[in-house]
Amino acid sequence: MGAYVLRRLWQMIPTLAGVMLLIFVLFNWVGGDPALVLAGKITNKDQIENIRKQLGVDQPAYVQLGYFAFEVANGFTCTWRSYTHNDDKPKAGDKATADAPASKCEGVRSWATNEEVSKILTSRIGPTLTIMIPVLLLETIIGVILAIGVAYVRGTLTDRAIMMVCTVAMSISFLVYIIVAQYLFGFQLGWFPVQGWSDSFWRNLTYYAPLPIMLAVFVGLAPALRLYRSFFLDEINHDYVRTARAKGLSEKTVMMKHVLRNAMIPILTNIGIALPGIFVGSFLLETFFSIPGLGREILVAVNRSDFPVIKAATVYLAMVTMIINLLVDVLYKAVDPRVSFK
């Protein structure tokens, strides 16, 4: 297994290099001259030339790419240091004046707020996870329970009606759900706060988060139900199910003990695919309910062309995605003994 993990990690390097190359090409060439984007309405040639020098875009492409790679690595060490040595903080003031990339913990800064990008990202991840972890858990649990029920009555009118409702529910835009729910439950009925966020985790979870969480679960339920139902139906046609029934087991035991366990494998795969998404969060929910999460931060950055934030978020979240995918594959072995690492 160690060899497998090592090989997977080794394979990540070209992919990660590719992600950085893609981001570099996008933001340095496709998006036009970054200096002009940063300069905005400044038309003074000298000033633009200055910005160009500061950003390093006057250098040849390979040097810029090297800088970018250095910045990515630097972001890691900085975040790490800020967690391990808290005594770094008082020095931050005089470090800001020191010349950029040379000093050890001078990370990339946001163009808009001049805040360090690594700090922005690490501070926004908490609210996002506060929303997304309950969403993923609830969606899976409710989805699996409902899917067993629907698979149990497969082929009946109830089954077809529920599937029909799911198709229709999936067709309504997420935006409509959010707008209507926020208006109805937040504004009209006043059951939930319309929007907001606080510093206390428990208050967030119990007061501000329920409506966004319920919305996300509700919207995610229809596709999950359809998918999980198809997983159950795939399993029901297998020989072992017939054997179990032939033994005289009740349909309930067959479903709960035999089918459920086997259907859990594709379900877990599906959760594994969805898992990296919880770090990005739902930018729509975060925007509507003004939750200071990662998704909203990225959206704000997109709206004000704050390239460093978008670049960093993309590269780091791609890393997170790759690592989670690896973890899921390793955990897979624990669930399904038939899986072997090749």
Added chain:
Amino acid sequence: MSAASTTPSAVSLAPVHQASAGLWKLAWRRLKRDKVGMVSLAVVLFFILMMIGSFTGLVAKNWSKEIGVSYANPLFMHGAENLEAVKKSTDPSAKKIPTADLSDIDPLAPRYKEWEERTAKIKITETPRAESLPLGGDKWGRDVLQKAIKGAETSIFVGLVAALFAIVIGTALGAISGYLGGRIGDLLEWFYNIFTSIPYILLILAFAAVFSSSPQLAAFKGVPTVVAILAFTGWTGIYRLIRSEYIKHAGREYVKAAQAIGASDTRRMFVHILPNVSHVCLVQLSQHVVQFIKAEVILSFLGLGVPVDSVSWGTMLAEAQAELVIGKWWQLAAAGISMAILVTAFSMLTDSLRDALDPKIK
């Protein structure tokens, strides 16, 4: 099924075409038996006709004209109280009342007469504004029904064109990677890995950020940009499927036979194999149209999609968010329901197409 019919004599285009027609004819027969499929096909065709109609100016020509009062009521709510409209119509008259006679101290006083003459020359015609419109009006008194039709045009157009581009990119790359393999296959796999390792939403937003800030691409702002964003980020799923299909087909007898009679690689890939995987393409196309329509609505809502001077279901929803608070729900309903109908029909059509084109079911 088509392996048998693609005999060596079938090098010319026509017989190959005939061979694939068999599959399509069978599929069409199966689809015709599927009531749900036919109804959804009819709905989708209706929406596409509406799109063409509004594109050519046959319907919804006046969507941008302010024909009603502000927040005009829908017809079925005719006569309901409309506070917003009343407030607006009283406002200008209130302003007309002169506050005080300043001609003694106003240095521009000698010109008063000249101005009066000038204003007398300008004819003011007051167009009567409708109190109620079929599906109500928006803040500027524009007809919501016409806006919804015009919005459908934008959203469907973006969805269809972006899906077509994504299919072309995904199929071409998938064919090359699956059929040729080797170095170029590895390169394309690397590409695929790069695109899929970035979370999809983030990829879209990164593309949107770049495209919206780029001065060179400013000329293409709006619909072309949205199409490009969706097509460049959405090809990966199609690529994966087509690639595995090509790997499967590359070893089949009919491809070997084509090779034996001297068909080039390109010819084998796109003349011989492509018709046999085209049903996958069609189902994927249908599925991606749905996905892209949803994505376009969200992008336009966020202001990253179509510009303000055009209308899409997304921009309508963006306006509707503020309107809902003052109780004007019809724009939200019009955009939300028309989109839901189209997307439901399209998804059910996709399911029916998948069943009809499944070669395992005869």
